[in-house]
Amino acid sequence: MHAAERERRIFEALRPTGFVSYRDLEVLLDASPATIRRDLTRLEESGQIVRVHGGAKLPEGDDASGPRLMGTPFDQNITQNLGAKQAIGKAAAALCQPGEGVMIDGGTTTLQMCPHLDGLGLQVLTNSLHIVNALLPQAGTRILLPSGAVFREQNIILAPAGEESMPRFHAPRLFMGAAAIGPQGVMQADPVLVAAERRLIDRAEEVILLVDSSKFSTQSGTIVCGLDEIDTVITDSGIAPDMAAALQDAGVKLVVA
Amino acid sequence: MHAAERERRIFEALRPTGFVSYRDLEVLLDASPATIRRDLTRLEESGQIVRVHGGAKLPEGDDASGPRLMGTPFDQNITQNLGAKQAIGKAAAALCQPGEGVMIDGGTTTLQMCPHLDGLGLQVLTNSLHIVNALLPQAGTRILLPSGAVFREQNIILAPAGEESMPRFHAPRLFMGAAAIGPQGVMQADPVLVAAERRLIDRAEEVILLVDSSKFSTQSGTIVCGLDEIDTVITDSGIAPDMAAALQDAGVKLVVA
DNA sequence: CAATAAACGATCAATAGCAATCAAATATGA
DNA sequence: TCATATTTGATTGCTATTGATCGTTTATTG
Numbered sequence: 048m049h050a051a052e053r054e055r056r057i058f059e060a061l062r063p064t065g066f067v068s069y070r071d072l073e074v075l076l077d078a079s080p081a082t083i084r085r086d087l088t089r090l091e092e093s094g095q096i097v098r099v100h101g102g103a104k105l106p107e108g109d110d111a112s113g114p115r116l117m118g119t120p121f122d123q124n125i126t127q128n129l130g131a132k133q134a135i136g137k138a139a140a141a142l143c144q145p146g147e148g149v150m151i152d153g154g155t156t157t158l159q160m161c162p163h164l165d166g167l168g169l170q171v172l173t174n175s176l177h178i179v180n181a182l183l184p185q186a187g188t189r190i191l192l193p194s195g196a197v198f199r200e201q202n203i204i205l206a207p208a209g210e211e212s213m214p215r216f217h218a219p220r221l222f223m224g225a226a227a228i229g230p231q232g233v234m235q236a237d238p239v240l241v242a243a244e245r246r247l248i249d250r251a252e253e254v255i256l257l258v259d260s261s262k263f264s265t266q267s268g269t270i271v272c273g274l275d276e277i278d279t280v281i282t283d284s285g286i287a288p289d290m291a292a293a294l295q296d297a298g299v300k301l302v303v304a
Numbered sequence: 305m306h307a308a309e310r311e312r313r314i315f316e317a318l319r320p321t322g323f324v325s326y327r328d329l330e331v332l333l334d335a336s337p338a339t340i341r342r343d344l345t346r347l348e349e350s351g352q353i354v355r356v357h358g359g360a361k362l363p364e365g366d367d368a369s370g371p372r373l374m375g376t377p378f379d380q381n382i383t384q385n386l387g388a389k390q391a392i393g394k395a396a397a398a399l400c401q402p403g404e405g406v407m408i409d410g411g412t413t414t415l416q417m418c419p420h421l422d423g424l425g426l427q428v429l430t431n432s433l434h435i436v437n438a439l440l441p442q443a444g445t446r447i448l449l450p451s452g453a454v455f456r457e458q459n460i461i462l463a464p465a466g467e468e469s470m471p472r473f474h475a476p477r478l479f480m481g482a483a484a485i486g487p488q489g490v491m492q493a494d495p496v497l498v499a500a501e502r503r504l505i506d507r508a509e510e511v512i513l514l515v516d517s518s519k520f521s522t523q524s525g526t527i528v529c530g531l532d533e534i535d536t537v538i539t540d541s542g543i544a545p546d547m548a549a550a551l552q553d554a555g556v557k558l559v560v561a
Numbered sequence: 562c563a564a565t566a567a568a569c570g571a572t573c574a575a576t577a578g579c580a581a582t583c584a585a586a587t588a589t590g591a
Numbered sequence: 592t593c594a595t596a597t598t599t600g601a602t603t604g605c606t607a608t609t610g611a612t613c614g615t616t617t618a619t620t621g
Contacts, residue, residue: 049358050608051323069568079610084569100568100617176440179433179454192461194451197436204449307598326578336600341579357607358578562621569616579606586599591592 131283138304154224221251227265234268260285388540395561411481478508484522491525517542
């Protein structure tokens with residue numbers, strides 16, 4: 048296989064979550080370790096990726112620093128606070144019990160759970176096509192989808208109002224993202240997301256919110272639910288102490304990844 | 305072989321993934337290494353391709369057909385009889401009325417309809433994630449999905465038996481693929497596909513079958529339905545005359561793309 | 562905090578792709 | 592028909608890329 052072809056595959060693997068492991072590449076490229084390392088080194092020197100121990104990731108969301116293909120707002124968000132989101136995703140994945148069924152809401156932070164779910168044999172109900180794509184290579188993970196129409200802005204599946212879209216599903220845990228969180232509760236940028244998430248919340252025993260610390264300083268959006276409906280918040284170390292205290296006062300369990 | 309003919313073949317090989325290896329060209333063009341290099345040099349000087357060590361690729365930004373991952377049986381099938389499938393897909397798309405709702409079954413032939421559906425403002429119900437991906441860039445096409453579990457072998461959504469997976473949907477036309485077709489009826493390789501397709505058939509006024517002519521000589525599989533349930537068959541000119549006659553005797557309308 | 566395993570970088574031989582030159586075949590025009 | 596121009600094919604070094612094998616560094620786990 049040739050360098051150009053390998054590069055194409057690397058980016059293809061990199062796009063969904065912003066990260067590829069060295070192991071994945073070994074299988075995907077069918078090339079010797081030395082060659083893979085050389086490819087990664089070259090791509091890093093040209094600024095197109097960032098190497099990390101064990102793989103490579105897309106550069107953190109500084110805009111206009113290279114000829115990367117990212118059109119949708121979603122693709123732009125993937126690289127925002129990528130490191131924090133990866134840590135949060137990993138911590139969230141650690142809460143899943145092998146073999147159980149969980150719900151994962153769409154979002155760039157929840158997306159980062161996916162690489163860590165491999166091998167757990169989970170049953171994942173999600174409304175996000177991005178998450179479907181990320182989970183597709185994991186043979187042991189069962190993917191369930193609700194019915195509905197595809198909403199392109201967020202690449203999620205949206206059921207018509209009042210319609211039963213996921214019959215007979217109930218899960219111990221829902222992992223949810225958000226545009227912002229504050230004392231008023233959890234907020235989303237787009238009102239149509241609110242309806243979708245509310246439906247998920249109603250079907251979960253426990254609601255776990257995944258938000259990087261920048262979401263605590265944003266305030267715009269439509270309210271999804273109050274803090275009383277949230278059981279756990281997973282965030283990064285950038286959270287302000289008073290925010291942490293406020294969450295715990297509201298009875299929310301706080302996990303800092 | 306003339307230079308023009310070689311150039312045509314080079315682009316043909318280049319289109320699917322955006323890259324051709326020098327080795328591939330050697331087989332494909334049946335020309336001496338020197339000639340191939342000269343062709344590539346010339347095409348690069350005119351800006352139509354970019355040469356890289358070991359082959360050539362399309363210039364950046366010329367991202368007409370997105371890069372696809374090869375390896376699964378599905379991806380291998382895509383290139384089988386591609387020309388015929390494209391023609392069939394185009395003919396099928398021509399049967400769609402602007403603004404109407406249609407159902408499209410998963411398959412490599414039905415997939416070829418997608419490029420021709422842009423601008424029709426259709427409402428497409430499909431169980432195939434491949435078709436979802438193909439339709440995603442078409443802003444005017446509304447995509448509807450049934451609920452269910454993702455079945456990886458074929459990348460389709462499979463509803464649990466007996467469950468209502470697509471409430472309140474009914475379409476004038478179903479476009480369906482098949483593994484084989486003969487006097488006994490329409491066949492699929494995998495029994496799980498049969499259940500999925502049967503459910504679609506029940507919701508359609510008219511069933512249109514898309515099969516390239518090689519499907520007439522295959523005989524293996526599970527029977528999906530008899531010829532009496534098929535209204536129209538679209539195939540390529542490779543169909544044997546006696547087969548064509550048999551279809552028309554069975555009351556099936558035959559379209560040769 | 563130490564042990565272990567994985568990932569890393571550097572070096573070197575082998576291979577594959579490359580450019581340049583020249584010879585042969587084919588086309589073109591008087 | 593002959594001469595000339597253009598295209599194709601073969602040969603020859605040369606360079607780039609690859610894969611294997613080291614020893615070293617870095618995460619991870621108990």
